[in-house]
Amino acid sequence: MQLPWFQRFPTAEDTQTLYNRALSEPCPRATLTRQAEIFSSSIVAVGAFNPAIFTPDWLERNNLIGRDDLEDARKGLSLIVSHQVCAYETDWFALQVLEEQFSLTSKGPLTPAFADLAIGILSFVPHTPITAVGLNFLGHYRLASTEEYHQVGDVLAPKSIWVRLYPEEHATAGLADLTIRIQQTDKNRNQISGGEKQISIQPSAKVRYGVFFAYNDHHVVAPTNEAATAAELAADTISAYWELSWQDAVRVFDGVLSQALAR
Amino acid sequence: MIDYGRGPADDEVEITLFGPGFGEAIAVHLGEHNWLLVDSCIDPATKGPATHAYLQAIGVQPKHVKVIVASHWHDDHVRGISALAAHYPDAEFMLSAVFNSDEASSFLAAYGGSAAPGLARGGEELFSVVAQREGVSFLQQRFSVLEFAANGRNVRVSALSPVPAAFAQSLAHFAQYLPSKVAQINHAPELRPNLEAVALHIDFGGDAALLGSDLENHATFGWGAVVSNAWSAARPNGSAYKVAHHGSYSGDDPKIWATLLKTNPTACLTPFNRGHRLPSDEDKVRIKASAASAYLSSGATRRPDMDVAVLRRLEDICKKVARVNSGFGAIRLRKPVEATNWAVELFGAACAL
Amino acid sequence: MLVQTTSPARTGRNSRIADIFDFQSEPVAPKPFEVVRGSTVFSDRVAFATSVSQRVEKVFLPPLPAKAVQTPVGADASVIQLWEGRVLDVDLHNDVMSVLLSARIGQVPDHIGEIDLQWVADQDRDLVQPGAVFYLTLFKQLRGSSVRNAQELRFRRRPSWSRQQIQRIHADAVMIRSKMRARPIAE
Numbered sequence: 001m002q003l004p005w006f007q008r009f010p011t012a013e014d015t016q017t018l019y020n021r022a023l024s025e026p027c028p029r030a031t032l033t034r035q036a037e038i039f040s041s042s043i044v045a046v047g048a049f050n051p052a053i054f055t056p057d058w059l060e061r062n063n064l065i066g067r068d069d070l071e072d073a074r075k076g077l078s079l080i081v082s083h084q085v086c087a088y089e090t091d092w093f094a095l096q097v098l099e100e101q102f103s104l105t106s107k108g109p110l111t112p113a114f115a116d117l118a119i120g121i122l123s124f125v126p127h128t129p130i131t132a133v134g135l136n137f138l139g140h141y142r143l144a145s146t147e148e149y150h151q152v153g154d155v156l157a158p159k160s161i162w163v164r165l166y167p168e169e170h171a172t173a174g175l176a177d178l179t180i181r182i183q184q185t186d187k188n189r190n191q192i193s194g195g196e197k198q199i200s201i202q203p204s205a206k207v208r209y210g211v212f213f214a215y216n217d218h219h220v221v222a223p224t225n226e227a228a229t230a231a232e233l234a235a236d237t238i239s240a241y242w243e244l245s246w247q248d249a250v251r252v253f254d255g256v257l258s259q260a261l262a263r
Numbered sequence: 264m265i266d267y268g269r270g271p272a273d274d275e276v277e278i279t280l281f282g283p284g285f286g287e288a289i290a291v292h293l294g295e296h297n298w299l300l301v302d303s304c305i306d307p308a309t310k311g312p313a314t315h316a317y318l319q320a321i322g323v324q325p326k327h328v329k330v331i332v333a334s335h336w337h338d339d340h341v342r343g344i345s346a347l348a349a350h351y352p353d354a355e356f357m358l359s360a361v362f363n364s365d366e367a368s369s370f371l372a373a374y375g376g377s378a379a380p381g382l383a384r385g386g387e388e389l390f391s392v393v394a395q396r397e398g399v400s401f402l403q404q405r406f407s408v409l410e411f412a413a414n415g416r417n418v419r420v421s422a423l424s425p426v427p428a429a430f431a432q433s434l435a436h437f438a439q440y441l442p443s444k445v446a447q448i449n450h451a452p453e454l455r456p457n458l459e460a461v462a463l464h465i466d467f468g469g470d471a472a473l474l475g476s477d478l479e480n481h482a483t484f485g486w487g488a489v490v491s492n493a494w495s496a497a498r499p500n501g502s503a504y505k506v507a508h509h510g511s512y513s514g515d516d517p518k519i520w521a522t523l524l525k526t527n528p529t530a531c532l533t534p535f536n537r538g539h540r541l542p543s544d545e546d547k548v549r550i551k552a553s554a555a556s557a558y559l560s561s562g563a564t565r566r567p568d569m570d571v572a573v574l575r576r577l578e579d580i581c582k583k584v585a586r587v588n589s590g591f592g593a594i595r596l597r598k599p600v601e602a603t604n605w606a607v608e609l610f611g612a613a614c615a616l
Numbered sequence: 617m618l619v620q621t622t623s624p625a626r627t628g629r630n631s632r633i634a635d636i637f638d639f640q641s642e643p644v645a646p647k648p649f650e651v652v653r654g655s656t657v658f659s660d661r662v663a664f665a666t667s668v669s670q671r672v673e674k675v676f677l678p679p680l681p682a683k684a685v686q687t688p689v690g691a692d693a694s695v696i697q698l699w700e701g702r703v704l705d706v707d708l709h710n711d712v713m714s715v716l717l718s719a720r721i722g723q724v725p726d727h728i729g730e731i732d733l734q735w736v737a738d739q740d741r742d743l744v745q746p747g748a749v750f751y752l753t754l755f756k757q758l759r760g761s762s763v764r765n766a767q768e769l770r771f772r773r774r775p776s777w778s779r780q781q782i783q784r785i786h787a788d789a790v791m792i793r794s795k796m797r798a799r800p801i802a803e
Contacts, residue, residue: 038692038758044656063447064773066739092770109693111751112700113770120775134656198657206692216657232780239380285726363796365789372788378781379774381749393792400799407802421802442777442785449774450702450747537704537716537728569724573697576754577717580767581729587716588725 034254036139037207041110041246043118045102045234047130047221051086054097054121064120065090093117102130115242122235130234135217135242137249140207141257148261149209150174155260156201177202199252211257215249217241264308265593265610270321274414276467277597278474278503281306281313282533282560282613283588286339289474289505290314291465294413294600296327299420300354301463301474302334303344303388307591312343315350317593328354330409330420332402333392334476335359335460336371337453338385339535345391356392359425360403361433361459370437374451378442382450402461403427405494414600416468422461423495423523424476429458429484456513458484464498464523467600471499473523475507480516490518500525503596503605506532506557510542510550520553527555529605531594532616534561536587547616557616558609563590692758693766697721699752701769704728706744713744717752731769740771748772 056073059065065073072090073079079088087096093114094105104121106114122128143149153159153175162173182197196218204210219237221230228236270292271277277292286304293299298318306313318328328351333341336359348356361367371393373379375386393399402408404427408420425433433454440451456479463474480486486507489495502525508514510532520528530550535541542550542559550557565585567574578584590612596605609615699717706713711733718726736744743750749772757766777785 035694035696037694039694046656062775064775066737066773068737068739092768108757109695109698109753109755109768111698111753111768111770113751113772116772116774120773123775123778126778126780132656136657214657218656227783228780232778235778357799360798362792363798365793368792368796369785369789371792372785373777376785376788378784378788379777390788390792393795394788396795398795398797400797402799405801406799408799410802419802422799442782444776444779444782447774447776448781450749452745452747539705539714567727569719569727570697570722573754576696576765576767577729580735580769581715581717581731581752584717584727584729586725586727 034141034257036250036253037142037210038138038140039110040106040138041114041242042103042105042134042136042138043115043238043242044104044134044136045122045130045221046100046132046134047102047128047230047234049097049099049102049125049128050083051097051099052081052083053125054086054095054102055081056088059121062120062124064117064124110246112243115238118242119235119238122231122238126229126231128231130221130230132221133219133234133237135219135238135245137213137215137246139213139215139249139253140204140210141213141253142204142207142210143257144209146209149203149211151263152211152257152260153203155263156256175201175203197248201256213249213253213256215245215252217245217248265320267317267320267593267595267610268608270323271597272599274600275597276470276600277595278465278472278505278531279317279593279595280505280531280533280560281317281591281593283307283591285535285537285587286313286342287533287560288312288314288340290317291472291474292597293329293409293411293418293420293465293467294416296323297409297411297413297418298323298328299409299465300328300331300347300351301476302332302340303342303347304339305342307588312347312350313591313593315347325351326353330355330357332356332408332461332463333358333389334462334474335457336362336375336383336385336389337457337477338383339537340477341385341388343388345388345395348392348395355400356396357400357402357408357461358389359459359461360401360406361425361430361437362389363401364430364434364437366434366437366441369441370451373442374440379448382448386451403430404489404492408463414468416600417466418468419466421464421466421498423464423473423489423498424462424478424485425459426484426488426492428488429481432484433459455479456481456485457508462489462507464495464501466499469601470603471501472503472505473501473519474505475514475519476505477508477514479508479511479513486514486516486519490516490522496522498523502528502603504528504530504554506530506550508541509533509535510546511535512543512546512549515546515549527553529596529607530554530557530616531596532557532559534559536565536585536589542616551616556607558594558607559592559614559616560594561588561590561592561612562614563592563612565589693755694758695721696754696756697724698754701731701750701752703744703746703748703750705746706733715750735769736771737769740769743771743773 056070060070069090073088076088092108096103104118157175159173179200184192198216200214202212204212221234223230223233273295279290281288287302288304289301291299300314303312306316309316331354374383375390402422403425406422410419436454457477460476460478462476462478465472567584568586592611592613594613595608598605698720702716704714712730716728751770753768757764
């Protein structure tokens, strides 16, 4: 039986247990399930690309998009195709390929079809040398009040230090940007490939009294034999990890807000 | 959690059929702690294989499960079978002989292996078992599944299908969907009619039972070929029948009842709630006319089960929304090996047909 | 991390497309971004939440005739429910497909239903066949200060089988065959 995807992430409870132990106190949790006001994803690959290949027509010829998407992309304001850059968008994705970077960004409601598109594109360029793939998820969450909004900022970056340093009556201090890097290692403290994550938190520029999260799941692509090329490995990585990263991102975003608001 | 009560005594034989709205599994006690498992479905209470939950509940030790048969590769018959096989590592695993071919093994590798996950859950389950095991056995008409002595009688379980003539049809179907560089990755629909399923005959020694799997009727490749085969027709007639293909008309042949079964047997079946609903009202009338008593593993309502506001919005574009697995039930037929009549017990959402 | 360069084309520009003769270099577009090597983090710090199209317009002008400005498609959405759907059957006579819906959010059991083919985009019509997978999303779309309910049905598109996949399948098939054993014939 296929469990709902929220239940299929295998280590969420284990990770929470470890975290609790590390804190030596039960983790306070508000019972809530937050839904993002805006949620999107971006898949970024680093390597050596020939941008001129990735035209809308090429995508359509390879059945990666349909005719309507092709027309959207062709007529779009942002269509650029050259040897140095290829960029265009439809109503559900925006593609940008530079000589050293491939980036696919979702628009509108996020579905696994977005990851399928990235996988499909990379599958058609098997000889492209790719050195890393990043699975990014971005979310804007609305909070119920200014009090909650400030509470989140205060928990993550206490204002008290800054208020003491800038005690002037008309000076305010607040969290503008916080970035945390998570590096997972094995028991011998060696870095695990695919074990690097970077999570950033900012006030939301789109949602009033909102918090913006950005989650980056970075995977190094290093083929070890001739069985798979770098591009094929990159496609495999997206196939294997994108939904898991989506689940983890939502877990982290929800977890940060839950813990910050429960204090 | 369903309370299944006690397990069978050494000298009792038993056939227990499990079925939610989508899925089927059978546990057979052949006597003296010898168990045969056929197919697998999920118990919603445990979220694991229903047969395993049942055997644990009645105190059956893993070493007593002798054989697990995957009668075919379709989703509804193999959900959780890889977990089931892992629970009983000493049980021999058997599947249809069609997979002993280049076409079918490539098909299973393509749609069940790691190359392109998510194409066929049934395929993934079967592939997982084959990959885990050192060896698996294949079955076709007249192959022996199990043979031993229990309670002073010879117990024989044998396969009635697939018939060799059906292989070419199945392999041609599989070959259509084999991967190539010009072929798009897509889903492989199930072969219809189903000619590759393994139907089983169980000779308890004095009485017999027929497990029809999803085998469908066809004069040359399906039930028609089974009942007209001299060896099949010579099997002892069964007093219990797990009705083939969810009681559908396409899974029926009057000669099944006339040739392989005693008059007025006890019949049991699972529903099929995906797309076309089985058994239909006509199917129920036909089955009840041929059986002394007939039972359905799940007769629960299919009312939608989701947030009301979401359902209202969904119904703007999707009509006739119904829940697939609305109830889980089990039908247990049990009797002392020398007795004539089966004692029938119904659990969960199971009901009379 | 992407860092916007201060190209001449960008200086003082707003988001409207300017005359193509503003372009000082050769018709081929200059590289608009400086890419930090090895980083896969999306977007720059200043414009995390802005779309790619807006950023590209600010820094780079295509050597193409000016086009009519299109109304930008609303990109901000909040998913209420997402189903992975599978086509069970297609009734072309009644223009309807029977589907199985597996919810991806929350503990919602599988449901079946019928969807009129009018809900399938023209470009996806030839993908409608038994076994095909689609994603059905119910979502809220944010447009400025207004919110509207919307739904989207998108069929899954997958590429052709790759060389690597075919090799893997071949190896797996050999493995399967190597494990097969016949049972004895019953008496």
